[in-house]
Amino acid sequence: MKTSRLLLGMLAMASLTTAGVAAADEPGNGAYLTDSSGKVVKSGTGLCWRTGAWTPAMASAECDPDLVKKEAPKVAAAEPPAPVPAPAVAPDAPAFVPIALRAEALFGFDKAVIRPGGKQKLDEEVVAKMKEYPQVERVRVTGYTDRIGSSAYNQKLSQRRADAVKDYLVGQGVAAGRIETAAKGEADPVVSCAKVKGKANGKNRKLVECLQPNRRIMVEIETQRPVQR
Numbered sequence: 673m674k675t676s677r678l679l680l681g682m683l684a685m686a687s688l689t690t691a692g693v694a695a696a697d698e699p700g701n702g703a704y705l706t707d708s709s710g711k712v713v714k715s716g717t718g719l720c721w722r723t724g725a726w727t728p729a730m731a732s733a734e735c736d737p738d739l740v741k742k743e744a745p746k747v748a749a750a751e752p753p754a755p756v757p758a759p760a761v762a763p764d765a766p767a768f769v770p771i772a773l774r775a776e777a778l779f780g781f782d783k784a785v786i787r788p789g790g791k792q793k794l795d796e797e798v799v800a801k802m803k804e805y806p807q808v809e810r811v812r813v814t815g816y817t818d819r820i821g822s823s824a825y826n827q828k829l830s831q832r833r834a835d836a837v838k839d840y841l842v843g844q845g846v847a848a849g850r851i852e853t854a855a856k857g858e859a860d861p862v863v864s865c866a867k868v869k870g871k872a873n874g875k876n877r878k879l880v881e882c883l884q885p886n887r888r889i890m891v892e893i894e895t896q897r898p899v900q901r
Contacts, residue, residue, distance in 0.1 A: 703730035784832035818883035831855035
């Protein structure tokens with residue numbers, strides 16, 4: 673009898689000792705049995721040993737991955753849309769591009785009287801646009817001649833041609849204050865006609881004909897005032 677009681681006592685002490693070791697080796701929540709190094713003890717098939725304190729709420733990802741609540745995948749915050757650049761404000765377009773009126777359409781050789789065909793061209797290309805674009809503040813009219821004749825004479829002739837065009841524009845309703853004239857004489861030639869033989873005078877018809885592009889009037893915008901909105 674005494675032997676039986678002694679054996680039962682030893683078994684009880686061994687059980688308490690084992691339990692104490694297990695409790696000491698359990699993880700923080702005491703759900704799984706661990707060894708002395710703190711590693712979870714597993715069976716030969718890789719299953720963790722649960723303690724009596726284990727509940728589904730104490731499941732770990734290592735031992736019970738199916739019971740662990742999986743975190744929803746983090747959705748990257750959508751980047752704010754790139755700011756739409758403000759449309760570029762284009763400068764006011766010129767009312768019209770510079771217009772070069774050839775002299776044969778405006779004047780006869782060595783003349784400053786506008787021909788009917790020249791007046792029509794001024795009406796279509798200058799007067800109409802001046803009325804269409806009132807924001808144009810001033811228009812420059814520049815007269816040119818060819819190289820036949822003296823420089824002094826050609827300077828005066830180019831001024832008379834520019835003045836004739838201004839007078840016509842004023843007569844068509846364009847304010848005189850919007851028109852400025854200039855005379856360039858035989859400057860800035862378009863053609864040289866250096867290969868044409870003979871004297872440089874009005875009797876050399878080939879030279880007169882060749883130099884026609886140089887006898888011109890240039891009409892262009894001088895300044896432009898912003899459009900009032």
